[in-house]
Amino acid sequence: MLPLQQFQDFIKQHQLFAKDDKILVAVSGGKDSVLMLHLFKAIGVNVGVAHCNFNLRADEAQRDENFVKMLAVSLDLPFYITHFDTKKYAAENKISTQMAARDLRYNWFEELRIKENYDYIALAQHQNDAIETILINLTRGTGISGLHGILPKRDKLIRPLLCLTRQQINEAIDNNNLDFVEDSSNLSTNYTRNKLRLQVIPHLQEINPNLEKTFAENIARFADVEEFLAIQVKKLSAKLLNKRGDGIYIPLDELLKLQPQKLLLFELLKPFGFSESTIEDISNSLKSLSGTHFFSASHQAIINRNDLVIVAKDSNEHFNQFIHPSTKNILFGKHEVKLSFSTEIKFEIDANKAFVNADKLIFPLVLRNWQNGDKFIPLGMRHPKKVSDFFIDEKVPLHLKSSTPILINGNGDLVWIAGMRQDNRYKLTTATKKVAIFELEKY
Amino acid sequence: MLPLQQFQDFIKQHQLFAKDDKILVAVSGGKDSVLMLHLFKAIGVNVGVAHCNFNLRADEAQRDENFVKMLAVSLDLPFYITHFDTKKYAAENKISTQMAARDLRYNWFEELRIKENYDYIALAQHQNDAIETILINLTRGTGISGLHGILPKRDKLIRPLLCLTRQQINEAIDNNNLDFVEDSSNLSTNYTRNKLRLQVIPHLQEINPNLEKTFAENIARFADVEEFLAIQVKKLSAKLLNKRGDGIYIPLDELLKLQPQKLLLFELLKPFGFSESTIEDISNSLKSLSGTHFFSASHQAIINRNDLVIVAKDSNEHFNQFIHPSTKNILFGKHEVKLSFSTEIKFEIDANKAFVNADKLIFPLVLRNWQNGDKFIPLGMRHPKKVSDFFIDEKVPLHLKSSTPILINGNGDLVWIAGMRQDNRYKLTTATKKVAIFELEKY
Known part of the structure; x- marks a missing residue:
């Protein structure tokens, strides 16, 4: 039988x-x-x-x-x-x-x-x-x-x-x-x-x-038990993971309340491929300074003010990111660019900061990778120069070339090669009424 | 070292x-x-x-x-x-x-x-x-x-x-x-x-x-994972388990929503000692008729209208339970007594029901165990009789004697030996305006 x-x-x-x-x-x-x-x-x-x-x-x-x-x-x-x-x-x-x-x-x-x-x-x-x-x-x-x-x-x-x-x-x-x-x-x-x-x-x-x-x-x-955990984590994900622009924002105060924290952090971040030991690092770093960052094969997690922000590695390097007058900060690969305005006309000599004549900006601006054919007029110069030539002159290695954020005005002008040089056309002049300050942070 | x-x-x-x-x-x-x-x-x-x-x-x-x-x-x-x-x-x-x-x-x-x-x-x-x-x-x-x-x-x-x-x-x-x-x-x-x-x-x-x-x-x-489950079950217990009087009431519609149901039912009922197979029975019976009951060594669970009710075995046999005019049903050991009123003066011959002259009742009534010295006038008789003698005449075994609910009027009169005989003083008469119907259910 x-x-x-x-x-x-x-x-x-x-x-x-x-x-x-x-x-x-x-x-x-x-x-x-x-x-x-x-x-x-x-x-x-x-x-x-x-x-x-x-x-x-x-x-x-x-x-x-x-x-x-x-x-x-x-x-x-x-x-x-x-x-x-x-x-x-x-x-x-x-x-x-x-x-x-x-x-x-x-x-x-x-x-x-x-x-x-x-x-x-x-x-x-x-x-x-x-x-x-x-x-x-x-x-x-x-x-x-x-x-x-x-x-x-x-x-x-x-x-x-x-x-x-x-x-x-x-x-x-x-x-x-x-x-x-x-x-x-x-x-x-x-x-x-x-x-x-x-x-x-x-x-x-x-x-x-x-x-x-x-x-x-x-x-x-x-x-x-596994099913129960999965159901609860799904609810928790829906509640805590907020997709905004290119990143997923998770409030740090909510993460700090999780119990058991390591387990739930692991389950919440599982889709992004972080290893168990990295999760442990993240769990131990939730009270760290803004800017602390962690990597998986596909993603990065960044402590960013009140949030843990998850961004696909490089995903945000490969398309244009728009900057509006209200934008305070924007993630770009392993970089973050911050924007603020000032009516006090001053500047610093710091390659990681651009002091731009805000009166000439046409929003939305775009932050993107270097493209073949990009030209600009380096600060202090009079004639346009190919960005590729500029990179060669400055001995910028290949991998940095492709990851450097380039700031483009609404009219198509290049405004700033972030971390390197800003464009002469957008420098401050005696006529400038308002300064846009762009600041590059590297992680 | x-x-x-x-x-x-x-x-x-x-x-x-x-x-x-x-x-x-x-x-x-x-x-x-x-x-x-x-x-x-x-x-x-x-x-x-x-x-x-x-x-x-x-x-x-x-x-x-x-x-x-x-x-x-x-x-x-x-x-x-x-x-x-x-x-x-x-x-x-x-x-x-x-x-x-x-x-x-x-x-x-x-x-x-x-x-x-x-x-x-x-x-x-x-x-x-x-x-x-x-x-x-x-x-x-x-x-x-x-x-x-x-x-x-x-x-x-x-x-x-x-x-x-x-x-x-x-x-x-x-x-x-x-x-x-x-x-x-x-x-x-x-x-x-x-x-x-x-x-x-x-x-x-x-x-x-x-x-x-x-x-x-x-x-x-x-x-x-165990800790997480324990934390969630604790929250769930606080939300779903309502202590009322002698029982713990758990809304059936909430239990039906649990997922995974068997796991959570098991965890919720763990303190009451139900076996895994009994929990499985309960889980499969949540849509059953009111009155379906289950036992652990220490407790019983009863499907009671919209709730699963957990009562300590015998715990409610050992003290007085009060019955108010608004009381619809009351658990007593392995019994449940239901109360309803009618203005239609009628009765049935059924030892599990008592048709009582409601005009003579003084609330709150009390439901309790037999006590030494209890007397009543059995229906159809004229003279008081000791309940102990009545039990002997009726050949009631010892364990039933102690578990039989006895209904006592507010003035101390015995009204009903539930499931056996009611008192002659409280029977319906032509003058009765309202009938209190007590109904005994055994589990």
């Missing part, structure tokens, strides 16, 4: 798919996927069979492919096959063979699903796989999100075999005389999993013979 | 105690506790030494006691010793020797702490103990609260040695030539822990040589 009831109950309990959905079943030919295919067939679901040949173990891979094809034909099911040059893909992408195989198969399954109009992709992971995953995560280091094991449903992937243990699968295969191949392409059976499977979990089963059931219950509890 | 910096940093980080606090150090004589004592002494904390002789392995136990006493004397520290008849205590309380030893030592430490005026009790658990605890909890089944491992501080217990791994302790003992005894009284070394220590954890360390550090980080993350 096949464990049909368990299979159906689990599908229902986790709402894996609807009655008339079409399911693409990933079948390697091993016990797990073969049983899953028979279970789907037995309960009358509309399924197709997908098999990947990774060309990793030549003869065996061909044997597996033939076996799965015959199985699909004998069950009168559509059969889909693909062949990968896994090693080549791994070499090209500088990843392990295992990661390569994983990428390749998931991508192909999803393409196939869309092309052939299937609703879900079914993978044959079972309860023991889930236990192994949790122990691996714990051993390598994890938070609450590493404790839900393998989820029964995630996007278009479903795992209905999580209702069974490895032993139950073996028994079902034996009792029903189901044919299968020894799973040479079982890519999840790597060194770490094997160690846990053979050397660790048996000892835990001596302590608790119902380990699989216990872990399934653990997992359900942990998943609930 | 002793690992003083690590020890001090950990104490500071977890705010284990204040500078001038007196610490009672539990010393078995084994490596862990001996090192901890030396560390305390070296950083100049005011400590005393407490040793338990469990009389479990006669010669060895005496050897250990002598060793710890000499150690305390040589360090010029106060020494406290006690002797337990552990086996006798275990037999009397029907618990394992290990549980008995645990009970005895914790109780004695706390008594000693108070008597001798110490601030905290220091126990010598280390990082590997914490890993074992988590793996034991996972193997036996746990929620998030089973993942914080061993807490550095809980009430008056502190565990500063959690800053070190077993290997670091062994190294410190070796490098400093510290004397110790092989820990015959190490009661935590039971079958399960030994299995994990010797057969499981070494394999995990092959996967990750920094397992202790990784687990310490895991633990910190899990503890944060």
